[in-house]
Amino acid sequence: MLLKAALFLHVISAIFWVGGMLFLVLVVAPYLMTLTDPADKSKIFQIVGKQFRFWGWVAIVTLLVTGPVILYMLYGIPLSGIFDPELHKTLFGKTLALKLTFVTIIVLSSLFHDFWLGPKARYSRSLSRWARIFGRTNLIIALVIVLCAVLLRLSLT
Ligand code: HEM
Numbered sequence: 001m002l003l004k005a006a007l008f009l010h011v012i013s014a015i016f017w018v019g020g021m022l023f024l025v026l027v028v029a030p031y032l033m034t035l036t037d038p039a040d041k042s043k044i045f046q047i048v049g050k051q052f053r054f055w056g057w058v059a060i061v062t063l064l065v066t067g068p069v070i071l072y073m074l075y076g077i078p079l080s081g082i083f084d085p086e087l088h089k090t091l092f093g094k095t096l097a098l099k100l101t102f103v104t105i106i107v108l109s110s111l112f113h114d115f116w117l118g119p120k121a122r123y124s125r126s127l128s129r130w131a132r133i134f135g136r137t138n139l140i141i142a143l144v145i146v147l148c149a150v151l152l153r154l155s156l157t
Helices: 001-031 038-075 079-083 091-121 125-154
Strands: none
Touching: 001 038, 001 125, 038 079, 038 091, 079 091, 091 125
């Protein structure tokens, strides 16, 4: 039961977070470009951004908690085992290491984007440009993590 719940929460959190970033970049941002008043643009992005930031971090924490549970219950690998050099000799171990490297990068980059760059972007055109660059880079990294997750499952076949 715990494994089923962990996998369900893991996949639904990934769907919400990665899907939410796709929606922001492909739907919300192009709509905001059609608005003429920069104040309107920034106000809407700040409100939508803040709302997504809260639920996005709920999803990130859920992924970071359920990931190790799945790793242990599905493959018998405890969290400490992710540093085992023997594991890294296997395709599964290499794929997991790649996934967790990108997870570490995206968590640090999201912390910087969501809690420093994003809120400051409202008052600076250059910070707003950097916020867009970080936002889009995080989306690409999130898509690479999902690809690693699928390759992780296939690495055992
Ligand atoms: C940003 C965070 C993460 C995202 C977006 C993510 C995404 C995903 C997705 C979409 C799957 C389903 C893939 C499938 O079943 O084919 C998955 C499975 C999995 N994830 Fe994650 N994950 C994240 C973090 C983690 C972490 C931190 C760990 C472990 C410490 C982890 C371990 C696993 C494992 C073991 C599976 C099962 C693979 C399988 O089905 O064989 N994930 N992940």
